[in-house]
Amino acid sequence: MVLFEFxxxxxxxxxxxxxxxxxxxxxxxxxxxxxxxxxxxxxxxYVLLNADFVAVTQIxxxxxxxxxxxxxxxxxxTKITGVEVKSGMIGKFQLTVGAIVATCVAIFLxxxxxxxxWMTSKMNIEVSSTTGFIGFGLFTEYLLAFFVAAxxxxxxxxxxxxxxRRK
Amino acid sequence: xxxxxPLEYYLGLSAVLFAIGAVGVLTRRNAIVILMSIEVMLNxxxxxxxxxxxxxxxxxxxxxxxxxxxxxxxxxxxxxAIVLALYRNxxxxxxxxxxxxxx
Numbered sequence: 001m002v003l004f005e006f007x008x009x010x011x012x013x014x015x016x017x018x019x020x021x022x023x024x025x026x027x028x029x030x031x032x033x034x035x036x037x038x039x040x041x042x043x044x045x046y047v048l049l050n051a052d053f054v055a056v057t058q059i060x061x062x063x064x065x066x067x068x069x070x071x072x073x074x075x076x077x078t079k080i081t082g083v084e085v086k087s088g089m090i091g092k093f094q095l096t097v098g099a100i101v102a103t104c105v106a107i108f109l110x111x112x113x114x115x116x117x118w119m120t121s122k123m124n125i126e127v128s129s130t131t132g133f134i135g136f137g138l139f140t141e142y143l144l145a146f147f148v149a150a151x152x153x154x155x156x157x158x159x160x161x162x163x164x165r166r167k
Numbered sequence: 168x169x170x171x172x173p174l175e176y177y178l179g180l181s182a183v184l185f186a187i188g189a190v191g192v193l194t195r196r197n198a199i200v201i202l203m204s205i206e207v208m209l210n211x212x213x214x215x216x217x218x219x220x221x222x223x224x225x226x227x228x229x230x231x232x233x234x235x236x237x238x239x240x241x242x243x244x245x246x247x248a249i250v251l252a253l254y255r256n257x258x259x260x261x262x263x264x265x266x267x268x269x270x
Contacts, residue, residue, distance in 0.1 A: 008172050012180050019184055019207050023191035028199060035203050042210050049177070049221040054229050058213075061236050066206060066243045073199050073247040077254040098193030106186035113178035120174060121224040133226040134233075142230055149237040156241030164248035166255070 008048055015041035028074045032067065039063050053131040177218035184211035196261045198250045202243060209239045 014037060021034030039062040046055035138146050184207060191204025213232045220228025254260055 005171050008176070012176075015180070016183060016187070019187045022200075022203050022207055023187055023195070028197060031200050031203055035206065038207060038210065042214060045177070045180075045214060046217055049217050051217045051221060051229050051232075054213075054217060054232050057233070057236065061240060062206070062210075066240060069243055069247055070199065070203060070206075073202075073250055076251055077199065077260045095194050098190055101193060102186045102190040105189055106182055109182035109185065110179050113182060114175055118174060118219070118222075120222040130226050130229060134229055137226060137230045138233070145234060149234050153237055153241055156245050160244040160248035163245070164251045 004048075007044075011041045011044040011048070015045070028078070029071075032071050032074055035070065036063060036067055039067065051130060053129070053134055174218060174222045178215060181211045181214040181218070184208075184214070196263050198253070198260045198262050199247070201262065202246045202250070205246075206239065206243065209235060 018034045018037035018041065022031045022038060025031050025034060039058060042062075043055040043058045046052075046058060188204045188206075188208035188211060191207065192201055195201055195204065213235055216228045216232050216235070220226060250260055253265060257265065259265065
């Protein structure tokens with residue numbers, strides 16, 4: 001299926017290029033909009049991997065929630081005149097060390113991924129929708145973790161509102 | 168269905184994404200860009216979870232992705248609140264200018 005591979009490579013290129021845009025662009029607003037394309041590309045990859053519900057949740061939570069929050073953060077922490085919008089890099093020494101560390105991480109992860117014989121199921125499992133399985137799992141085996149995550153979110157949002165509020 | 172693309176391709180893509188995010192965390196000095204890079208790294212981890220879940224034929228990995236997303240949302244909210252409080256008090260978002268606790 002040539003089309004399938006073409007779609008995979010397209011999403012992979014979109015995700016990697018936009019992630020590099022997030023990290024390397026000089027202006028914060030460009031970073032935020034590159035992040036939008038990263039999130040959409042990841043949602044496309046999730047669809048390719050048969051995870052339809054997670055893909056929709058990705059768009060709703062990341063694009064609809066976190067990205068809007070980040071854009072508001074960008075707007076609230078820049079001067080209105082737009083002089084201070086740039087965000088620089090740190091010094092040469094830290095840049096070199098960071099590049100070396102990140103390259104080592106990438107090489108280590110890639111070598112490990114390629115060399116381990118991962119246990120995959122040999123049959124092709126045709127699942128029409130994963131939503132039912134996810135809901136069943138969340139309300140039976142992972143019920144406690146589900147509630148802990150809910151309480152964590154509640155506490156985090158109350159704390160965020162408390163920290164960010166003007167005295 | 169996805170037999171044409173081996174599992175290692177997805178894993179390699181996720182490793183590259185994780186490394187790009189790590190570069191951002193280590194080399195940028197703007198706190199909000201660092202938060203965005205952390206989101207990129209979390210997305211790379213989610214991609215690993217989902218590709219393993221899909222190739223193993225199990226949905227438990229997808230359930231874990233939901234917990235990662237919940238923690239990511241909490242982290243983004245609290246992190247941006249801290250950045251806003253920082254900007255209000257010190258008029259900067261550069262992490263190397265915030266050295267009150269530096270010994």
